[in-house]
Amino acid sequence: MENLYCYLALLLSTIFIIIKLSNNRNKNLPPSPFSLPIIGHLHLLKQPLYKTVETLTLQYGPILYLKFGSRPILVVSSPSIVEECLTKNDIVFANRPPTMAGKHFTYNSTAPVWAPYGNLWRNIRRFASVEVFSHISLQKSSIVREEEVHSLLGQLYKVSNIEPQKVELRYLFSLLVSNIIMRIVTGKPCVGKEVESMDVGKELLKEFKETFFADLAMNMCDFFPILRWIGYKGLEKDMIRLQRKRDEVLGRLIDEIKQKKTSSLNNATIVDVETKGTLIETLVHLRESEPEFYSDNVIKSILLVNTIVTTMEWSMSLLLNHPEKVKRRGHLLNDSAFAKLPYLCCVINERVLNPPQPFLLPHFPSEDCIVGEFHIQRGTILLVNAWFIHRNPKLWEEPNRFKP
Incomplete structure (x- = not known):
């Protein structure tokens, strides 16, 4: 019986992907590597994920179109394209992708970070x-x-x-x-x-x-939504x-x-x-x-x-691995002292350029739009490749060095 469910899932997924491919054939999509039926580009992904995406970005450019099963993914690794997505098309990309975890763990996407754009989103932001x-x-x-x-x-x-x-x-x-x-x-x-x-x-x-x-x-x-149906x-x-x-x-x-x-x-x-x-x-x-x-x-x-545990841990790791950058103070500091500590501000800014997570939280366009010269379909998941942007030698001098 379990094999029957697997074959049924395979058949339905194949039909769904064929329909999607026929719909996309005449649209100007971003560059994309060769994909396999059903799984798309999942076969290309190896750990660590950000290194795989870096290799693909260097090969295909700063705007990359991938397919993870039935999900279209847009990976952006250029500051100008990120700005276009999140400034010019900010309302279009204001939502988060619907996920199984999001449904159950955020009370149907009513949590501050996951709420869809609209009245609820505005009220939560106002409260925060x-x-x-x-x-x-x-x-x-x-x-x-x-x-x-x-x-x-x-x-x-x-x-x-x-x-x-x-x-x-x-x-x-x-x-x-x-x-x-x-x-x-x-x-x-x-x-x-x-x-x-x-x-x-x-x-x-x-x-x-x-x-x-x-x-x-x-x-x-x-x-692969069919997998959810079979538990x-x-x-x-x-x-x-x-x-x-x-x-x-x-x-x-x-x-x-x-x-x-x-x-x-x-x-x-x-x-x-x-x-x-x-x-x-x-x-x-x-x-x-x-x-x-x-x-x-x-x-x-x-x-x-x-x-912000990961952020604190990452910041301390950077400081401990660069002891020459650590400045000692003779007393405890409080919030009011922050403005008088420009070096600490520099450490925090430099930490921002070394994000603990390679990708920002995903975005989800509510309608079709144009990014660059490419057509981006409604429902495509946007991933901003912060790791690559912050380590691009074309943008930063000695990007891999910790220099507050």
């Missing part, structure tokens, strides 16, 4: 600008960041007092950012100070990250199971805030709007004025904030 990234909001949360940084440094000092030993920065950075986010969102850290054992802390942090930092990358079911490797079942777990945790957090607020009102306690401390309290409060927008699912999707 005012309640999360505004100067006032960042000032309010600065004490949380400072306390968690001091806690991390205290752990490092405690370890160094015993004897010199290697330190796993990935764990410490993950702990730092996760605790900051959880305290801003809920008022409680992910792993509290009462956890003395680093092994216990690692287990708690691992469980937290597995639950809330789900992988949104595309998988084989996104490239390929149980991928979708695992996603549904994980999402139920996340949903239960977030639901409990929201219910706690509702009960706390109801209890305060019943006890005739005056609640000052300006004292709303956590992000989840702010969201529950805003739902009273805009219930049509701040549904439970939208609130939960906003709470699922991504972290």
Whole structure:
């Protein structure tokens, strides 16, 4: 029976691809290497992926058309073409591609980064600008960041007092950012100070990250939709199971805030709007004025904030591998000191030119458009090849050197 499903999937995929090829025959598509039936260019991909794409870019040019199964892919490796896509055609490319992970892990694409262009997208951006990234909001949360940084440094000092030993920065950075986010969102850290054992802390942090930092990358079911119908490797079942777990945790957090607020009102306690401390309290409060927008699912999707752990780890790796670039300070720094530290700004700018991920988050055109001189179909996934752009010797002098 399983073989029958495979043959059926093969037949349907072949028919679909033949129809797509006949539709594309008369359109001016970007340069593309030879592709195979059904799988397209997947046979060309080898790890690491960015090196394979670099080889193809050098051979076919800065705008490259690929097919990953049923999905057309546009890989752009030129700043001018990227600008054309994301400036001239910014509204066309404002969406993210629909994926199986996106459907289950972002509450049907209502998360800030994955929301489709429109009223929901504008409302989420407005909320993020005012309640999360505004100067006032960042000032309010600065004490949380400072306390968690001091806690991390205290752990490092405690370890160094015993004897010199290697330190796993990935764990410490993950702990730092996760605790900051959880305290801003809920008022409680992910792993509290009462956890003395680093092994216990690692287990708690691992469980937290597995639950809330789900992988949104595309998988084989996104490239071959027929595989989703037959439950390929149980991928979708695992996603549904994980999402139920996340949903239960977030639901409990929201219910706690509702009960706390109801209890305060019943006890005739005056609640000052300006004292709303956590992000989840702010969201529950805003739902009273805009219930049509701040549904439970939208609130939960906003709470699922991504972290900057990889960015921090990558920055520290660059500094440690270039000790001559490290400048020492005699005291701890806070947010207000940032503007007075031009060298630190240069380090951050140089880190931007060494992105931890080779491709930016994908974009998804909502209609056909022209990029360069080429016809780009609606539904083509746009991948910006940041790794190649930031290491192109035609654009940068000594691009592979770390030079703040």
